[in-house]
Amino acid sequence: MNTEKSKSTLVVVDYCRNCSKNLNPNAAFCDQCGGKIIKNRITTKNLLEDFNDRFLSIDGAFPKTFIALYRNPEDVIGGYINGVRKKYMSAFGYFALSLSIAGIYVFILREYFMDSIFENISSETIQNQDKAQLDFVKQLTTGINEYQALLSILSIPILAFISRIVFWNYKQFNYLEHVVIYLYAFSHINLTVYILAILTIWSPSIYIFFSFVGTIGYVIYLCYVLKRLYGLNFKKLILKTSLFALIGSLFFFIISIIVGIIMFKMGMFDELIENIKTANQAKT
Template identity: 45%
Template sequence: MSKHLTNINHCKNCGFQIDHYSFCPDCGAKKITKRITFKNLTQEFSDRFLNLDNSFIRTFIHLFTKPNIVIDGFINGLRKRYVNVFSYFAISLTIASLYSFILAKYKDVIFSNVFTDANQIKASKVASDFSFEYQSLISFLTIPVLALISRLVFLNYKKYNLTEHFVIYLYAYSHITMVISFITLPLILTVKNLSLILWIQFPVSIIYSAYVLKKLYEISIKKILLKTLLFSIIMAVLFVIFSIIVAIIMMKTGVMNGEATSSI
């Protein structure tokens, strides 16, 4: 079987004529002339994800070292150097889903190590089942909430509007989700006392978000500490309200005590 396709005269993505081009001048898509083989498939994977010069590795590293360049660059039109914010979010969801899939297989052991009360274990399992099942939806709903709180906290600054705060948290939330998944998964599978591991995730997320916002707004440590404190207070209040609402719903539906199941 021939390793080459027929001559490509038009871009398969947008239809633009590309007789003498390697990349489409209109949409930037690469001109593909060879059939897919295992060799070129693995080569493409290596180029996209394992090469230190590729945009994913660069984006991942720079969101640690200079997140302001990545995020502010995207907001102001820099779209080729780093991974698109929505693509980065999609990658983080994939990694988080794998993390949740593995975690779900060990949840009985995990909750038994963290909690001693049977009711606490049962409630934690119900909450974890809900979060695993609706993880993507929770992520989609969490980011706008974070963006709104952040905009309120920085209301006296006009540098970024609400939509731009949404972009900030798409990058920041996606990045910290991947980092936490990479760090905690091996610990969860090997460490017996997991309470510390589970409780450090929230402050780590807050600290990273504060670091990103400090870089973006170029403010002092004192100011970002005050902003972070205000952000944390608002988040804590909303979390308590949300927890109460969820607990009421669970009790009303009999999920907590198994009434819904036993009455059938």
């Protein structure tokens, strides 16, 4: 019969709690399902170790992945597509980590710095109509930040679809493999931008500068990744980037119209419209 004894912090385990297979006395992992055998009772240390193993991989995989995605993105992304699973963090693990850092950033921005940043943008000479528009931008920014995780999740399949269209004459990667490309690339630039944002958010002027640079960084890094993965020369890179921008702009225009209609139906423009009317009446 399987038994389990507790002795201080040590738990005697003679079968796998994941698949119920009998274990060798000194087994560290189950040879049936590969699950790690937990022999210590729960402590702060092993909770942090479990969090690290599942999400951060600070023991080597995360820093190795982060650096390699700048130096040799084709090694990380192409390796994962070709079956490499242990050398670097997985695509979904890296994406989950980027969402976690984004959540921390959004919390810090919303709770401590949102007002000061918009106060820095505004001035005493701002007109009422401009003030109404600025308030609307603030509300829109807050809304985007609130749904940042959802927007990121939705962006990946859209970017992958556009990329598959742009590279229709290349058979190297299918649609799902393009999803993997953008899970890594989108997550990587997000991690970089959000870490820089958290470090500079104390200064509105520096924060705004890095936000602007970050927007350009998205485009440059995606071009860099695609160039390395497909081995594009400069002429082909410009052609594919221009086509991507054209198709992406069309998608953005259509999505913006749909979102705008939804926002209008929800009454999100009512306050802005009323403030503009009030400002125009005051002028006359």
